[in-house]
Each structure stands twice: as structure tokens, then as C-alpha cells.
Amino acid sequence: MSTQTAVRARRPTQQTDAFAADVIAGLSAKPKYLPPKYFYDLAGSALFERITRLPEYYPTRSELGILDKHAPAIASLFPPGCALLEFGAGASTKARIVLRAAASVEAYVPIDISGDFLQQDAARLRRDFPHLAIHPVVADFTTMVEPPLETAAKPRAGFFPGSTIGNFEPHEAAGFLRRAGRILGPGAVFIVGVDLTKAPDILYRAYNDAEGVTAKFNLNLLARINRELGANFDLEAFEHHAFYNAERSRIEMHLASTKRQKVRICDTTIDFRAGETIHTENSYKYSIQSFQALAHGSGWSPLNAWTDGLFSVHALRMAVD
Numbered sequence: 512m513s514t515q516t517a518v519r520a521r522r523p524t525q526q527t528d529a530f531a532a533d534v535i536a537g538l539s540a541k542p543k544y545l546p547p548k549y550f551y552d553l554a555g556s557a558l559f560e561r562i563t564r565l566p567e568y569y570p571t572r573s574e575l576g577i578l579d580k581h582a583p584a585i586a587s588l589f590p591p592g593c594a595l596l597e598f599g600a601g602a603s604t605k606a607r608i609v610l611r612a613a614a615s616v617e618a619y620v621p622i623d624i625s626g627d628f629l630q631q632d633a634a635r636l637r638r639d640f641p642h643l644a645i646h647p648v649v650a651d652f653t654t655m656v657e658p659p660l661e662t663a664a665k666p667r668a669g670f671f672p673g674s675t676i677g678n679f680e681p682h683e684a685a686g687f688l689r690r691a692g693r694i695l696g697p698g699a700v701f702i703v704g705v706d707l708t709k710a711p712d713i714l715y716r717a718y719n720d721a722e723g724v725t726a727k728f729n730l731n732l733l734a735r736i737n738r739e740l741g742a743n744f745d746l747e748a749f750e751h752h753a754f755y756n757a758e759r760s761r762i763e764m765h766l767a768s769t770k771r772q773k774v775r776i777c778d779t780t781i782d783f784r785a786g787e788t789i790h791t792e793n794s795y796k797y798s799i800q801s802f803q804a805l806a807h808g809s810g811w812s813p814l815n816a817w818t819d820g821l822f823s824v825h826a827l828r829m830a831v832d
């Protein structure tokens with residue numbers, strides 16, 4: 512039976528076919544990798560929300576503090592009657608702070624790949640912000656996202672918190688920023704949250720929490736492959752590894768095979784050596800200046816950057832040509 516047939520027998524969607532193809536390509540590569548966007552099914556999004564509340568995970572607390580303090584200044588940059596597009600909205604916790612301060616926003620467009628989680632959150636947003644038009648979009652922001660037709664006539668502003676930009680390789684981050692510029696349009700303001708380089712022990716603890724929630728989040732990727740593609744990963748035979756790669760200014764997350772083993776996915780068998788890892792995510796860390804240089808090279812003019820020393824929130828403006 513071909514890979515495609517095996518996958519269709521389980522759940523006949525184009526997304527599942529693409530998921531299977533990406534998983535098999537990543538696990539057949541040397542070294543093995545999996546794209547981090549697949550962390551986020553309903554279970555993965557809920558685990559990420561738990562991570563944001565962990566004592567060791569400073570980025571969310573820091574960014575919430577910065578947004579609380581500077582929400583009026585951020586809101587003052589948005590044009591009247593605008594649509595605010597958030598890329599990778601998750602639970603929209605940070606957008607809520609900005610939306611409360613920004614009377615100029617008429618429509619909020621949370622964009623996320625985690626469709627079920629996004630729809631649940633949209634229902635809560637409609638209840639909490641009855642005066643706002645809420646238009647959730649289930650989409651992959653590594654491709655060109657079409658904003659909803661209902662917002663076509665409105666000026667646009669963008670929001671990309673959570674240092675999700677750090678999950679891209681720097682050249683991919685530049686590509687994303689250029690694409691976001693085309694989506695948001697000339698003169699648009701883009702608010703981007705970016706984690707800062709800092710002492711490696713603080714970074715290490717943030718991705719190796721004592722409760723093991725980050726390990727569960729990482730391992731959920733294998734559980735998801737089992738659930739959706741009928742694979743037979745033994746979750747007990749893989750462990751979470753996260754460490755700071757100082758040369759590349761990034762935290763790397765891996766899943767390490769604790770023994771020599773074979774895993775069956777669709778009609779493909781993947782061999783693992785003892786200790787071999789699957790590279791599941793990078794979280795690049797920037798300085799204020801290095802991020803501003805990246806944004807500038809991608810067509811954005813830095814307007815402002817707010818920081819508490821651990822995390823930064825940038826305001827950028829797209830050139831009017």
C-alpha cells in the first residue's frame with residue numbers, strides 16, 4: 512500500500528496527506544527533524560498555554576508586563592477603524608491587553624494553524640469584546656495568508672507576540688516579515704514580541720521546567736503522529752532535550768531516542784540509533800539591535816522598542832511606496 516493510500520484510509524484530508532509527507536521527509540533526513548508548526552493540535556495548544564504559566568517560563572510574564580505598561584503607546588500607533596491581524600494568536604491573551612487599550616481597532620483577525628483551539632478562543636473573544644468584529648482565520652502563516660473579505664476595506668495593523676518569530680531560521684524570519692508587509696500593506700504598523708539573548712542558565716530553565724510540561728509538549732508531537740497517522744512511536748523510548756546553542760543564539764529542542772529502535776509511519780519504517788535525536792524546534796534569541804537590523808532588511812522601519820531587559824516588544828512601520 513502506498514503512503515498516500517495508508518493515510519487516506521485513516522483520515523481523508525489534504526492536511527493529513529501534507530502532515531504525513533512532512534513527517535516522513537523530516538524523519539528520513541540526516542539529521543532528523545520535524546517542523547515545529549505540527550506541535551499545535553488541540554492538545555499541543557493546551558500544553559503551550561500551561562507552559563506560559565510556568566514559573567521558569569519568563570517570556571510570557573515579561574511580555575505581558577511590557578504590553579500592560581505600554582498598551583496606550585502601542586494603541587496610539589493604530590489607524591482609526593483598523594483591522595488588527597495577529598499571526599499565531601493561540602489564546603489571544605496578549606491581544607486582549609492591546610484590544611482593551613485600542614478604541615481604533617474595529618476588527619480582530621486571529622490567525623492560527625491550530626483550528627479547533629482558535630475557534631474555541633474566538634467564541635470567548637466574541638463574548639468578551641461584543642463591539643469588535645472577530646474573524647478567525649485557520650491558516651499556515653509560512654504561506655501567503657488571505658485576510659477575510661469583511662476586512663478588505665479597512666486599514667490593517669499586525670501583531671506577532673510570543674517570540675514566535677524566533678522559531679524561524681533568520682532567513683525565514685526575513686521572508687516572513689516581507690510577506691507580512693505584503694499582507695498588512697504600505698504604511699502599516701506591526702507589533703512584534705522578540706525574546707532577548709541572556710544568561711544561558713535562565714534560558715535553560717525556561718525550556719527544562721521542573722514539572723516536565725515542556726517535555727510533554729515536545730513529546731505530544733510523537734503522540735500526534737501516532738493519533739493522526741497511525742504510527743507506533745513508543746513515547747517511553749524518547750526523551751526531551753533542550754539546550755542553548757550559544758554560537759547560533761538559539762535554544763534547540765530535540766527528542767532523543769533512548770535505544771536503537773524502528774518506528775512504522777504509514778508504509779515507511781524509520782530507524783533510530785540509540786541517542787539519535789529528532790530536532791523539533793529552535794527558539795532564536797536576538798538583541799534589540801539585531802532584530803531591528805533584520806526588520807529593516809525586510810522592509811520595515813523600527814519605530815520603537817520596549818523592554819524589561821529580558822524580552823522586547825517592537826513597533827515597526829512598513830514603508831509607503
Ligand SMILES: C[S@@+](CC[C@H](N)C(=O)[O-])C[C@H]1O[C@@H](n2cnc3c(N)ncnc32)[C@H](O)[C@@H]1O
Nearest residue numbers: 548551599600601623624625650651652672673
Ligand atoms: C509560541 S506560540 C505563541 C502563542 C501566542 N501568540 C502567545 O504569544 O502566547 C505559537 C502560536 O503560533 C501558532 N503557529 C505555529 N506555527 C504556525 C504556522 N505555521 N501558521 C499559523 N500558526 C502557527 C501556534 O498554533 C501557536 O498558537
